[in-house]
Amino acid sequence: MNSSPRFRLFLMMVLEIAIWGAWLPLIFGYLPSLGFSATEPPQAIAAFVPSFLTWLFSEQGMILNAFPVAAVIGMFFSNQFADRNFAAERFLSFSHLIGGLAILGCGFTKSFWPFFWLMFVHCLLYVPTLSITNSIAFANMKDPQKEFGIIRMGGTVGWIAAAWPFTFILVDWAKVDAMHPQGMVAWFGAVFASGLKGEAFQAATRWTYIVSGAISLALALFSLTLPHTPPKRKEEGAAESLAWLEAVRLLKHPFVLVLWIVTFIDSFVHNCYFNWTGTFLGTDPAHGGVGIASNWIMPVMTIGQVAELITMLVLGVTLKKLGWRWTMILGIMGHAARFAVYAFFPKSPGLIIAVQLLHGICYAFFFATVYIFVDAYFPKDVRASAQGLFNVMILGIGALVANSICPRLIQQTFAHDGLVDFRHLFLVPCYAGIFAMLLLLIAFHPPKNVEATGGPGSAPH
Numbered sequence: 001m002n003s004s005p006r007f008r009l010f011l012m013m014v015l016e017i018a019i020w021g022a023w024l025p026l027i028f029g030y031l032p033s034l035g036f037s038a039t040e041p042p043q044a045i046a047a048f049v050p051s052f053l054t055w056l057f058s059e060q061g062m063i064l065n066a067f068p069v070a071a072v073i074g075m076f077f078s079n080q081f082a083d084r085n086f087a088a089e090r091f092l093s094f095s096h097l098i099g100g101l102a103i104l105g106c107g108f109t110k111s112f113w114p115f116f117w118l119m120f121v122h123c124l125l126y127v128p129t130l131s132i133t134n135s136i137a138f139a140n141m142k143d144p145q146k147e148f149g150i151i152r153m154g155g156t157v158g159w160i161a162a163a164w165p166f167t168f169i170l171v172d173w174a175k176v177d178a179m180h181p182q183g184m185v186a187w188f189g190a191v192f193a194s195g196l197k198g199e200a201f202q203a204a205t206r207w208t209y210i211v212s213g214a215i216s217l218a219l220a221l222f223s224l225t226l227p228h229t230p231p232k233r234k235e236e237g238a239a240e241s242l243a244w245l246e247a248v249r250l251l252k253h254p255f256v257l258v259l260w261i262v263t264f265i266d267s268f269v270h271n272c273y274f275n276w277t278g279t280f281l282g283t284d285p286a287h288g289g290v291g292i293a294s295n296w297i298m299p300v301m302t303i304g305q306v307a308e309l310i311t312m313l314v315l316g317v318t319l320k321k322l323g324w325r326w327t328m329i330l331g332i333m334g335h336a337a338r339f340a341v342y343a344f345f346p347k348s349p350g351l352i353i354a355v356q357l358l359h360g361i362c363y364a365f366f367f368a369t370v371y372i373f374v375d376a377y378f379p380k381d382v383r384a385s386a387q388g389l390f391n392v393m394i395l396g397i398g399a400l401v402a403n404s405i406c407p408r409l410i411q412q413t414f415a416h417d418g419l420v421d422f423r424h425l426f427l428v429p430c431y432a433g434i435f436a437m438l439l440l441l442i443a444f445h446p447p448k449n450v451e452a453t454g455g456p457g458s459a460p461h
Contacts, residue, residue, distance in 0.1 A: 005227055006151065009137050012092075012226060013154030014161065015219040016133045019096075019126065021159035022212035023103065025298050026205050028407070029279045031060045033202035034110050038407035042112055056404045063116050064275075064403035070123035071395035074131075082128050087230050088136045092129055093223035096216045099125035104213025107206040126216075127395075140227045153309060160305045162215070163298035169207050170295040172196050195293030201282070247385040250378060258443045259370065262332070263390055265436040266366055267398020269335045272429040273359075275406035277301060280342060280422055281352070288422045290349050304359020311360035315368060324373055325444050329437050331366025334358040336433030343426040367394060377446065 032038065036059040041049045049057045056065070082091045102122040109115050134152075141147045172194045181190040196204050251257045281297045283289020292300060319327050341355045370390055378386040414425040 005140060006147065008222075008226060009140065009151045010154040012133055012136065012219070012222070013151055014158035015215055015222065016129060016158065017155035018158035018162040019100075019103070019212050019216045019219065021162035021302075022215060023106075023208045024274060025163070025278050025301050026208050027064070028275045029282070030202060030205040030208075031063060032407070032411060033199070033205075034112075034115070036060050036063065036112055036115075038411045044113075055408060056400075058404070058407070059112050059116075060407040061404040063112075063119050064407070065400050066116070066120040066123040067127070068396045068399035068403065070120070070127040071399070072392055072397070073124065074127040082132060085231055087228060088132050088139070089223050089226040089229055092132050092136070092226070093220045095125040095129050095132075096220035096223065099123075099129075100213045100216025100220055102213075103209050103216060105209075107209035107213070136226055136229045139229045149312070153312075156305050156309055160302040162211070163302045165211065166208070166298045167192060167295045169211070170196050170201060170204050172200065192296070193293065195295035197294060201294040247378070247389045250386065255444055255446045256377075258439065259328075259373070260390065260393060262328075262436045262440050262444070263370055263393045264398050264401075265432055265439075266332055266335065267394045268402045269332075269339075269429040269433045269436070270362065270367075271399045271402030272406055273335070273338070275402060276410055276425065277342075279410065279420075280346075280426075283420070283422075285347060287419050288346060289420075290346060290352050292349065292353075300353055300356060303353065303356035304362075307357040307360030308363050309360070311364040312368065315364050315372075318365065319369065319372070324369065324446055325440060327365050327369050328444075329440055331362055331364070331369065332433050332437045332440065334361035334365065336430050336437065338362070339426045339430035339433065343423045343430060346422055370394075373446075 038060045039054060039058050040046065041054055041057040042059055042062070045057065055061065082088075086094075099122045102118045102125070105118040106115055106122070109118070137148060137151050141151070168191060171191055175194040176187075176190045179190045179194075181187040195201070251260060278297050278301070279289075281290045281292045281300060282294055283291070285291040315327075318330075322330070335358075338355050338358045341351060345351050371387060374386045374390055375383060409428065410420055410425060414421040
C-alpha cells in the first residue's frame with residue numbers, strides 16, 4: 001500500500017469514532033436536564049409496561065439503550081445484511097448521511113419521542129459501520145497484521161479529537177469579555193477558566209449532537225473517496241449460516257462460559273464509568289464532586305484514550321509475561337481501582353485526573369485481550385461469530401443493563417436532598433469489578449492446548 005490509501009483509511013477511522021466520542025460523554029447528564037424521567041416510561045406506553053420492567057423502559061433508559069439495542073440487532077442481522085448486499089464504502093456513505101442527519105436533529109429537539117426516534121435511527125445505522133470500516137480496512141491492506149493496528153489507532157485519535165473543540169464551545173463568553181484579557185496568552189487563560197455552569201452548560205450540551213452530526217456528514221462525503229470494496233458473494237455466507245449456533249455451543253466449555261459472564265460484568269462496570277464520570281467531574285466540590293470546569297470535562301476523560309494508545313503497544317509483551325488470566329485481571333483491576341479513587345478521594349482533583357490513565361489498562365488488558373483470546377481459541381469458521389457473541393455482551397447487554405439502572409442509581413437510590421452520595425454510588429461498580437476479578441481468578445482455566453476447542457494452535461496461558 002502506498003501512503004495515500006493508508007492515510008485515507010486512517011482518516012476514515014478518525015471520523016468514524018469521533019462521531020461517537022462527540023455525543024456519548026455528556027448525554028448522561030443532558031437527558032435529566034430535558035426533563036426525561038429515569039424511573040417512569042413515556043406516558044404513551046406506560047400502561048403496557050409491567051412494573052418490574054419500568055427500569056428498562058424509562059424515558060432515559062429507552063434513549064440510552066438505543067445504542068446497545070442497535071448493537072444486538074447489528075450483531076445478528078444488519079452487519080451481515082450490509083456485508084452481503086452493498087459495496088462497503090457506499091453503505092458507509094448512506095449510513096452516515098441518514099444517521100448524521102438524525103443525530104444532528106437531536107440537537108434541535110427537547111421532546112422525548114422525537115429525541116428517542118432520532119437517536120434510535122442514528123444508532124441503528126451507526127453500529128453496523130463499526131464493522132464495515134474494519135471490512136474496508138482489511139480489504140485494502142496488504143499486510144493486516146502490520147498495518148491494521150496503526151490504522152485502527154485513528155479511532156482512538158478520533159475520540160480524543162472530538163472532545164477538544166468543546167474547550168471552546170462550552171465557554172461562558174460573556175465572562176471572558178468581562179475579564180478583558182490582554183494578549184493571546186491571557187485570552188486563552190480566560191477561555192479555559194470560563195466554562196459554562198448550571199442551566200447554561202446543559203443547554204449548550206446540545207452542541208455535542210450538532211458536532212457529531214457534522215462529523216457524520218463529513219464522513220458520508222469522504223466515504224465516496226475510499227477504495228471500492230464490493231459486497232461479499234452470497235455463497236460465501238452460506239456455510240456460515242449456523243456459525244452463530246456453533247459459537248454459542250462453545251459456551252459448553254466452562255472457561256468460555258466464565259469469560260462470557262465476566263465480560264458482561266466488566267461491560268456493566270465500564271458503562272457505569274461513562275454514565276457517571278461526566279456528572280461527577282462537573283459537580284461542585286461542596287456537593288461531593290470534583291468541580292472541573294464544564295469545558296474541560298470531555299478533554300479530561302480523553303486522558304484514558306491517550307493511555308490506551310500506549311497500553312496497546314505493551315499488550316503483546318504483557319500477554320507473553322502474564323498469560324491470559326492475569327492480563328485480564330489487571331484490566332478489571334483498573335476499573336475497580338478507578339472507582340475506589342472516585343469513592344475515597346473526591347477532593348483530590350489531581351488524583352482524579354491522573355486515575356483516568358487507568359482507562360488504557362481497562363480497555364487493552366481486558367476488552368482487547370478478550371478479542372485476541374477469541375481469535376486464538378475459537379475455530380476459524382466461527383471466529384467472526386464468536387467475536388460477535390462477545391460483542392453482544394460488550395456493546396449490547398452489559399451496556400443495556402448499565403444504561404437502564406445507572407440513571408436511577410444516581411438520580412434516586414443514592415440521591416438525598418438533591419445531593420448525590422458519590423462514595424456509595426461508586427462502590428457498586430467497584431465491588432462488581434472485584435467480584436469479576438475473583439471469578440476470573442478462581443474459575444477461568446483455559447486449556448494449554450487451544451485445539452481442545454477447535455482453535456488454531458498454541459497461545460499464551
